[in-house]
Amino acid sequence: MKNFLLLILFLVFLISGLIIFLELKYIDPLNSNNLIIISFLLSFFLFISTFCTLILYFIKKVHYRWQVLLNHISSSFRQWSFISLFLFWLSYFENIWVPLYFSSFLLFILIIFLELFIQNIYN
Numbered sequence: 001m002k003n004f005l006l007l008i009l010f011l012v013f014l015i016s017g018l019i020i021f022l023e024l025k026y027i028d029p030l031n032s033n034n035l036i037i038i039s040f041l042l043s044f045f046l047f048i049s050t051f052c053t054l055i056l057y058f059i060k061k062v063h064y065r066w067q068v069l070l071n072h073i074s075s076s077f078r079q080w081s082f083i084s085l086f087l088f089w090l091s092y093f094e095n096i097w098v099p100l101y102f103s104s105f106l107l108f109i110l111i112i113f114l115e116l117f118i119q120n121i122y123n
Helices: 003-026 034-063 068-095 100-122
Strands: none
Touching: 003 034, 003 068, 034 068, 068 100
C-alpha cells in the first residue's frame, strides 16, 4: 500500500510539473483569464506539495531507521499541503491586489491552528 501511494504521489508530481512547464512555455499566466491562472496555481500547489511530501517522507524514513508507517506518508502530505496552500493563497492575494502582510500573517496563523487541531484529533 505504501509503494502504491508513493507511486501515485510521484505520478502527480510529474504530471503537475509537466503542466507548469507547458503553461509557462505557451501561455502568459499574468495576461490570461482567471481559469488559466487558477489552473496554473492548482498545478503549482500539486507540484510543490507532492515534491516536498516525498522529501519529507524520505527524511522521516531515515530518522525512524527505515521503519516508516503509512501514517507518516499521510502526515507528510498534510503538512506540505498546508504549506503549499499557504503559498497558493499568497500568490492569489498578490494577483488580486490584497494587502499582503496582514492577510498572509492571518492565513499563516489559521493554517498553524488547523494543523494543531488535526494533530490533536489523531493523538
